Amino acid sequence: MGEFELLARVRERLPPAGPRVRLGSGDDAAIVIADGATVTSVDASIDGVHFRRDWMSLAQIGRKALAVALSDLAAMGAEPGEAYVVLGVPADLDEDGCLELLDGLVALAAETGTTVAGGDLTRAPALSLAITAVGHAAAPERLVSRGGARPGDSLVVTGELGGAAAGLLLLEDPGARSTFEPHSGQKYDRNASAEALSARYLEPEARLDEGRALAAAGATAMIDLSDGLGGDARHLAAASGVGLRIEAGSLPLAAGVAEVAAAAGRDPLQLAASGGEDYELLAALPPERFDEAAAALASAGGPPLTRVGAAFAGSGVEIRLPGGGSLEPEGFDQLS
Secondary structure: OOHHHHHHHHHHHOOOOOOOEEEOEOEOOOEEOOOOEEEEEEEEEEEOOOEOOOOOOHHHHHHHHHHHHHHHHHHHOOEEEEEEEEEEEOOOOOHHHHHHHHHHHHHHHHHHOOEEEEEEEEEOOOOEEEEEEEEEEOOHHHOOOOOOOOOOOEEEEEOOEOHHHHHHHHHHOHHHHHHOOOOOOOOOOHHHHHHHHHHHHHOOOOOHHHHHHHHHOOOOEEEEOOOOHHHHHHHHHHHHOOEEEEEHHHOOEOOOHHHHHHHOOOOHHHHHHHOOOOOOEEEEEOHHHHHHHHHHHHHOOOOOEEEEEEEEOOOOEEEEOOOOOEEOOOOOOOOO
16 A cells, blocks of 8 residues: 555545635645634544444445544534544555544534545554644634533533443443343333444534524523533533533433443433543523524424533532432543
8 A cells, every 4th residue: 555546546536625625635735715713622532442443334434533533523513624534554544544533523524514625644553533623613702612611500411422432332242232131111122222322422413503503692601512411511610610500400311321321320310421532512601582482492303402400600510310329420530
């Protein structure tokens, strides 16, 4: 496999460049002309740390790496613009494998209107991708940071929680599928439900449209749930200088989370509150804007919006259980 021949084949697969890109992949650097505000995020995905090749197809690995990077733009309420990809190629990955991986990434780029504007290719001891994602907004005030939540704001989440954590448990222990029991009286395809949960981990969605809708509806602070609701809520609370109170009984659990948690001896609310990689959005929103925001998501065909708590004058994060007690606001730590 030759580097330059592979790069040429990669460029043949790239979707057309977006209107801001004057010079994209193939030169020493990209040229992008942008008005307004620009946001930039960097994410790394490494075999054995962020994914396992025996669980995922190469196309899924590429797609997920870009989705994770774009999720940071969604949390700012930004429009996706450009992505720059560094691919580390191990000795056991051939040219066709590289192209399969990049095809998965490029497919998501095309779906989201993201231009793959450049990057780098290198040998590496393990398969790795480092993606720089660049987003745009018409003006800086259109973007939402983690730091603007105010006492009295409602806390809302998009979609459902716990699906990715439950899917990871099933991937780690395939035998757990045989103990996957429905609620009393509930009927559904056990394997289809297990596959759906696994897909939440393997093929996450970046909530780009939802992030822009929440920003337009007046979200004061926002973060994507990459490391778990509890841990990410702590980041938002600290950046905003407020306390956050979350009602665990209000959390919208993905279908099947309770069954997988029971099979693994876990509390489903704890799994949903601490398990990472849902890539839903947690936002603080003036309570009078909730209906507007929920309607905006629904009209765009997005997931439901659920009110799960509120911000208060203080610090830290409280996750209150139904009937009393609390959960620790835990999340995933890359270095622990």
